[in-house]
Amino acid sequence: MTPLPTGSATHPGTDIAAPRLAKKKFLHDAAEHVRDTGHRAFVRKALGGYYTTRDAQKARYRDYEQARDAASLAKWSAVNRLDELLPRFAENFTANGGQVHWARDAAEAREIVLGLLRGARAKAVIKSKCMTSEEIHLNQAMEADGYGVVESDLGEFIQQLRGEPPYHFVFPCMHVRRDEISDLFQKHLGSPPTSEPEELTMIARRHMRRLYVEADVGITGANFLVAETGQISITENEGNARLTAGLPRVHIAIAGIEKVVDRLDDLAVLLPMLATAGTGQPLTCYNTLYSGPRRAGECDGPEEMHVVLLDNRRTEILADPEQRDSLHCIRCGACLNVCPIFKNVGGFTYGTTYQGPIGSVITPHLRGLADWNHLSGASSLCGACTDACPVRIDIHHHLLHNRRNAARTAPGRFERLGHRLFVAAASRPWLFAAGGWWFRKSLGLLKALRPPLLKAWLATRDLPPAPPHSFRSQWRRR
Amino acid sequence: MSSTRMGDARETILARVREALRLPAPPPHLQSPALDPAPTGSLPVLPLEAARPWLPDGGDSPEESRRILGENLARLKAELHHVADAAAAAAFLADLARGRNWKRVATHGHPLVATAAATLACDTERVDAGPFDKDALEACDAGVTSCEVLVAQTGSVLVSSATCGGRALSVLPHVHVVVATADQVVPTLGDALHAVRERHAGRLPSMLSFITGPSRTGDIERILVLGAHGPKELIVLLVG
Amino acid sequence: MRIDLFIPCFVDQMAPRVGMAVASVLERLGHTCEFRPAQTCCGQPSFNAGYWDEARAVAIRTVGVFAGTEAVVGPSGSCVAMLRVFYPQLLAGTPHETAALDLAARTFEFGEFLVKKLGVTDVGARFPHRVTYHDGCHGLRELRVKEEPRMLLKAVRDLELVECDEPESCCGFGGLFSVKYPMISTAMAEVKGGSLARTDCDYIVSSDPSCQLQLDGWLSRQGKKPRTIHLAEVLAGTDA
Ligand code: SF4
Numbered sequence: 025m026t027p028l029p030t031g032s033a034t035h036p037g038t039d040i041a042a043p044r045l046a047k048k049k050f051l052h053d054a055a056e057h058v059r060d061t062g063h064r065a066f067v068r069k070a071l072g073g074y075y076t077t078r079d080a081q082k083a084r085y086r087d088y089e090q091a092r093d094a095a096s097l098a099k100w101s102a103v104n105r106l107d108e109l110l111p112r113f114a115e116n117f118t119a120n121g122g123q124v125h126w127a128r129d130a131a132e133a134r135e136i137v138l139g140l141l142r143g144a145r146a147k148a149v150i151k152s153k154c155m156t157s158e159e160i161h162l163n164q165a166m167e168a169d170g171y172g173v174v175e176s177d178l179g180e181f182i183q184q185l186r187g188e189p190p191y192h193f194v195f196p197c198m199h200v201r202r203d204e205i206s207d208l209f210q211k212h213l214g215s216p217p218t219s220e221p222e223e224l225t226m227i228a229r230r231h232m233r234r235l236y237v238e239a240d241v242g243i244t245g246a247n248f249l250v251a252e253t254g255q256i257s258i259t260e261n262e263g264n265a266r267l268t269a270g271l272p273r274v275h276i277a278i279a280g281i282e283k284v285v286d287r288l289d290d291l292a293v294l295l296p297m298l299a300t301a302g303t304g305q306p307l308t309c310y311n312t313l314y315s316g317p318r319r320a321g322e323c324d325g326p327e328e329m330h331v332v333l334l335d336n337r338r339t340e341i342l343a344d345p346e347q348r349d350s351l352h353c354i355r356c357g358a359c360l361n362v363c364p365i366f367k368n369v370g371g372f373t374y375g376t377t378y379q380g381p382i383g384s385v386i387t388p389h390l391r392g393l394a395d396w397n398h399l400s401g402a403s404s405l406c407g408a409c410t411d412a413c414p415v416r417i418d419i420h421h422h423l424l425h426n427r428r429n430a431a432r433t434a435p436g437r438f439e440r441l442g443h444r445l446f447v448a449a450a451s452r453p454w455l456f457a458a459g460g461w462w463f464r465k466s467l468g469l470l471k472a473l474r475p476p477l478l479k480a481w482l483a484t485r486d487l488p489p490a491p492p493h494s495f496r497s498q499w500r501r502r
Numbered sequence: 503m504s505s506t507r508m509g510d511a512r513e514t515i516l517a518r519v520r521e522a523l524r525l526p527a528p529p530p531h532l533q534s535p536a537l538d539p540a541p542t543g544s545l546p547v548l549p550l551e552a553a554r555p556w557l558p559d560g561g562d563s564p565e566e567s568r569r570i571l572g573e574n575l576a577r578l579k580a581e582l583h584h585v586a587d588a589a590a591a592a593a594f595l596a597d598l599a600r601g602r603n604w605k606r607v608a609t610h611g612h613p614l615v616a617t618a619a620a621t622l623a624c625d626t627e628r629v630d631a632g633p634f635d636k637d638a639l640e641a642c643d644a645g646v647t648s649c650e651v652l653v654a655q656t657g658s659v660l661v662s663s664a665t666c667g668g669r670a671l672s673v674l675p676h677v678h679v680v681v682a683t684a685d686q687v688v689p690t691l692g693d694a695l696h697a698v699r700e701r702h703a704g705r706l707p708s709m710l711s712f713i714t715g716p717s718r719t720g721d722i723e724r725i726l727v728l729g730a731h732g733p734k735e736l737i738v739l740l741v742g
Numbered sequence: 743m744r745i746d747l748f749i750p751c752f753v754d755q756m757a758p759r760v761g762m763a764v765a766s767v768l769e770r771l772g773h774t775c776e777f778r779p780a781q782t783c784c785g786q787p788s789f790n791a792g793y794w795d796e797a798r799a800v801a802i803r804t805v806g807v808f809a810g811t812e813a814v815v816g817p818s819g820s821c822v823a824m825l826r827v828f829y830p831q832l833l834a835g836t837p838h839e840t841a842a843l844d845l846a847a848r849t850f851e852f853g854e855f856l857v858k859k860l861g862v863t864d865v866g867a868r869f870p871h872r873v874t875y876h877d878g879c880h881g882l883r884e885l886r887v888k889e890e891p892r893m894l895l896k897a898v899r900d901l902e903l904v905e906c907d908e909p910e911s912c913c914g915f916g917g918l919f920s921v922k923y924p925m926i927s928t929a930m931a932e933v934k935g936g937s938l939a940r941t942d943c944d945y946i947v948s949s950d951p952s953c954q955l956q957l958d959g960w961l962s963r964q965g966k967k968p969r970t971i972h973l974a975e976v977l978a979g980t981d982a
Contacts (some may be wrong), residue, residue: 094553126511179721263732270669343522404916407883427792485959495758
């Protein structure tokens with residue numbers, strides 16, 4: 025197997041040694057990214073087709089808004105009955121011949137997977153796209169233990185060769201230009217240069233084929249865990265997950281505990297909604313349910329199948345009824361696709377496994393509010409994400425809730441004082457009017473003095489001169 | 503990891519879950535007044551039947567379902583061919599193999615598939631006749647399979663590991679040919695799930711896969727390319 | 743109808759002409775306008791910054807100021823959303839909850855009020871210019887006002903309405919966000935302002951003075967031609 029550079033070792037952002045620096049780094053990276061207008065235009069263009077395709081597919085629903093209700097309700101009733109459904113899934117999956125493993129945190133999950141690899145005497149591991157494995161930095165751990173790991177999803181493979189984490193949790197390498205990919209393949213795979221996406225895809229396809237056949241262990245994620253039948257559901261387009269779960273001797277799937285749904289029938293709503301919101305497809309190319317290892321009478325399939333159920337602070341979100349719905353997330357990526365912040369600062373600036381609006385909501389829960397609240401602040405609260413979400417998560421209002429929780433638990437001292445003074449003035453009309461008068465009269469002077477916040481405004485934007493009279497005085501005189 | 507630590511983890515997680523759920527969540531933000539939880543105080547658990555009229559149409563009659571299936575397959579860049587009977591399917595497949603100069607075609611023991619592949623002039627590889635060689639399957643030009651059902655609503659082919667030649671046959675060869683009868687078309691995904699449950703009562707196959715068009719990727723500059731890792735072409739032969 | 747003007751603090755100090763235009767349109771339609779000088783700020787800056795306890799004091803006060811009104815109309819989608827959507831949340835579980843819900847039910851954004859409440863689309867205005875409309879996010883997504891301003895504009899004599907290619911994108915203002923994250927805010931202004939300017943219009947019509955501040959600030963700095971104008975100012979224009 026071709027030795028590959030370790031993708032995870034150099035994760036920019038996902039492994040900030042001193043998390044206190046997260047905000048500083050965010051501001052720095054955002055400013056840097058914003059200056060790169062060429063890159064911003066490239067990302068906008070790449071996402072440009074999304075709206076058209078998605079809207080065309082939405083129009084084929086007889087009532088898309090009600091279908092969103094149905095999807096939302098399916099997830100609501102599952103997440104709020106996790107105590108009942110998780111054990112039921114585990115029991116049914118075990119009855120199907122699979123093995124369930126429980127991981128309280130990332131370290132435990134890594135240890136479980138490494139244990140399984142040792143038990144299987146694995147030599148080569150093939151992976152299909154799995155964001156939970158990014159979350160627990162699994163590749164790093166496997167490589168440290170000497171396992172060769174290859175990401176089979178084209179985008180993830182490109183990111184692995186580049187030594188970068190995914191830029192977008194559904195479109196991992198959407199920020200990379202085709203000529204960069206051509207150079208990358210030339211360097212690592214010895215392929216001839218080309219500017220055709222088709223040819224580049226075929227280079228990866230040819231490279232990967234042998235690896236599927238040779239791998240002893242396949243690692244995948246799971247989009248849904250069906251409690252009723254003990255099946256896991258995997259959504260993909262390329263067929264790499266089918267091959268990863270079909271050819272190796274052992275199949276390991278890693279999934280967050282919030283992925284459980286009650287009934288198999290729920291998928292008849294959730295699968296099309298996931299595809300439509302995520303990429304504008306009626307269904308993604310492969311939606312596959314696995315209930316365990318190969319059964320007697322079946323001609324192929326793994327001898328062992330394992331599911332690792334990961335908590336890793338998901339129960340912290342569960343314990344917050346107000347934001348519990350953020351566990352409804354089916355990771356379709358729609359909220360990223362429509363987010364003006366994501367499009368302007370790019371995926372890496374977040375410094376998180378889950379980028380975009382939903383990442384800004386959940387990361388403070390997963391990794392600490394004090395260090396990650398700036399992500400909730402970095403939003404104009406435009407609400408495009410909430411409108412796009414197929415399961416109706418109240419995304420942008422949760423950003424507001426995070427800001428409130430942060431102001432309560434760790435208020436900025438000067439900031440709180442500022443708001444208290446403002447409120448004190450707003451409670452006294454005469455004082456407020458006087459303050460307004462003073463503001464209008466001294467605006468010219470303020471513009472010249474440039475105190476910090478005004479300076480930030482004036483750096484890129486003009487401010488009109490103040491009118492001579494306020495509305496209230498004009499009204500009085502009328 | 504020792505089994506006790508495993509047990510601990512299970513118990514800890516479930517205890518955390520139970521503790522977390524002690525405070526009830528507000529009802530979801532729904533738009534449809536039909537789902538308003540207020541009158542009963544508790545949320546309806548929505549049966550799939552209730553959601554059916556909101557999802558894309560799968561047709562109310564077999565003719566309509568077949569028409570919708572055809573439209574969807576065309577949009578997905580899959581091929582659909584209607585053939586009169588099993589003999590016609592075999593003739594079509596033989597022509598296809600000759601025209602494409604296929605050297606080796608993989609099949610399995612389903613009667614419909616066996617008949618369709620009976621007159622192939624090239625080599626064939628049966629995957630369900632005993633352990634098969636993965637490399638040999640990978641080298642096949644095409645895989646011919648049956649399916650459980652075809653779904654009009656989404657243009658999907660549902661294959662299972664139990665009846666459609668296992669897991670790899672429908673995804674490893676470069677072209678996937680599906681042979682199905684017209685009465686296998688069902689309107690919706692819900693109907694498809696219902697059908698497999700009836701057929702495999704109490705014992706679902708280890709894999710069920712909804713295949714919706716040929717394998718694809720948009721990973722490079724979001725430009726659509728067919729045949730990422732799975733088949734580049736999906737050809738459906740509908741008999742009858 | 744007796745209408746109480748809800749003049750956000752920013753309009754009071756920086757854009758009094760907008761408040762006057764609102765009154766002139768409503769009075770031209772035969773309604774009486776009142777302004778309660780006890781009103782100050784709706785508390786949105788503190789609310790959005792997370793200082794809900796501080797904002798709550800202002801909310802309680804504002805609910806009291808507008809007690810006994812028949813209809814409260816404001817020329818800012820954002821501040822109206824604060825009263826209508828966020829006050830009930832902020833005051834939930836307090837003795838002021840019912841009063842907040844009552845106020846929410848009779849508070850309207852200007853354009854929405856004309857169309858939905860008064861049932862008027864033609865207010866007898868003339869504005870001989872090519873314009874485009876900028877949807878403020880709070881109006882669009884918290885209040886679901888999208889068609890109303892367009893209906894009003896289409897009824898204005900000699901006005902040509904064109905749409906930009908990013909109609910639902912945010913201008914990037916976001917209150918304190920615009921100065922706490924100025925680089926992101928400016929990048930958003932570039933996208934939206936650029937799209938609006940490409941329509942080659944004379945004016946960008948808006949229902950939110952805060953979006954106007956952002957867009958004008960950026961357009962003026964860039965030396966680009968169009969400037970914003972509030973919907974009320976357009977509707978206040980007549981031949982006379
Ligand atoms: S929050 Fe909603 S829109 Fe965003 S990824 Fe999750 S499901 Fe999709």
